[in-house]
Amino acid sequence: MAGCLINSVLSLATNLLPSIRASVQAPSSSSSNSNNSERGRARAFEEDLERLMRTLERIKATLYDAEEREIRDRSVKLWLKELKKVAYDAEDVLSEYRYEVTHVQLEARKTSEASGSHKRKKMEYIVQIPDGMVDRLKKIRSRFDEIANDREALHLRESDGVRRLNNKILRPPMGHMVDEANIFGRDAEINEVIDFLLSEKEKPFSVISIIGKGGIGKTTIAQLVYKEMKVTQCFDLFGWVCVSEEFDVVRLTKAIIESVPKAKNDSEAKNGLSECSSLQEELANSVKGKTILLVLDDVWNENQSLWELFRVPFKEAKLVRILVTTRNKKVADVMQTMTYFRPTNMPEDSCW
Structure with missing residues (x-):
């Protein structure tokens, strides 16, 4: 876009x-x-x-x-x-x-x-x-x-940026909470993603992308991985952000500060932060020397410069694992994905 x-x-x-x-x-x-x-x-x-x-x-x-x-x-x-x-x-x-x-x-x-x-x-x-x-x-x-x-x-009308393309179906933003009682047939895939997240700890920054068509279960897998005890014991900080179409670095940085408890607490004394550089400095201070797991759900961005700008604060962290859900492999490539994971259709007995 x-x-x-x-x-x-x-x-x-x-x-x-x-x-x-x-x-x-x-x-x-x-x-x-x-x-x-x-x-x-x-x-x-x-x-x-x-x-x-x-x-x-x-x-x-x-x-x-x-x-x-x-x-x-x-x-x-x-x-x-x-x-x-x-x-x-x-x-x-x-x-x-x-x-x-x-x-x-x-x-x-x-x-x-x-x-x-x-x-x-x-x-x-x-x-x-x-x-x-x-x-x-x-x-x-x-x-x-x-x-x-x-x-x-061309008689183009000005907008406040709220309207969206009529020909696109927008799904509602998803949080990290999930009702496990209604989830079937994903145990093996969840364990596989967890193994990816917890391996190669010598690499300070890596991206794992879950790629697949809409409705196949990408977000559900991410939700279950995010709350798994084996994962929560390995990171100091956690954040979940629903990205959707527009990869607005300022909005996303604010959302991460709100999502990560320590970042939120550290920033409460500083009101009115709105500039990208100020927000990124605040986030960098919060993650400095920490291990962090961040989920970016429903990413569409194919712009390399936006991604490079977004990841700047995380250079201060000790260990960063970013779990991405997207429909497009090109998006995963732009984010320099280390590991690609493609969910399969659920077996028939699990569907029943």
Whole structure:
């Protein structure tokens, strides 16, 4: 969906803005023309990125209407195709800049460790913007402006994001509670998934995906695994989140903080967290040094960047096992699944 792609670009831009602003505001020697030049490029980059984000928010408000009309309206279909193409270009540019930020941060850390200073300091260095990147972002921003203007010509309606595609059947969100008295014929499969979860403990992070068509029992298997005593004894923290169509990193991070008891308790003193970076920092502090089992139920996301952004806080954990239910193997591949599990149809005697 185009909405997921636009959310990915917005999330990436939001997380990069602090680094860009720090480069604009970093002190420099008055005799350093190169530093002044870099600061000017950073300021231009910042202005174009902020304008781009405002444009994307306007486009985002019309996407639900556009995706409803895509099937029957060729001009809207072409508009969405162009939108996705430019969004991918924007994602590429921002990913390149994110690489530069990461590289500078690693070098600064090495320098700090070599000098024996382990105290965290406010970033006071300039992240150089690669040649041509300012012009590339400016062209992308101009193309997005044209796309935003075209939405008026197509008479696309703005939405609050609540409406969904009429041609999709949405299932209600499922929790981790399950009535075992009504479950038959899944013991062998449950034990197999548990073995996957508890094996290879030397790997700090792994994903196990349960893949299959709707109604085959993916969520039921996950529910029974989640409450199994052999599993609960092996992890410090547990979380269950129903994902569904839109892989909104901010919403999912909030949901995990609410789902994981320790994360919820630690965050009660901090009210009003809404920024992705603040929420992820809060979650990272809560899972630091812990073992955690997280179930992501009904995942549809095929965007690699969204997944990479989502998993950032879990790098602080000692051991992470993520159990995913999805209908699509491509989704499991994007999440870098270590083990794939496909439930079979129940035997006839269990069905009876």
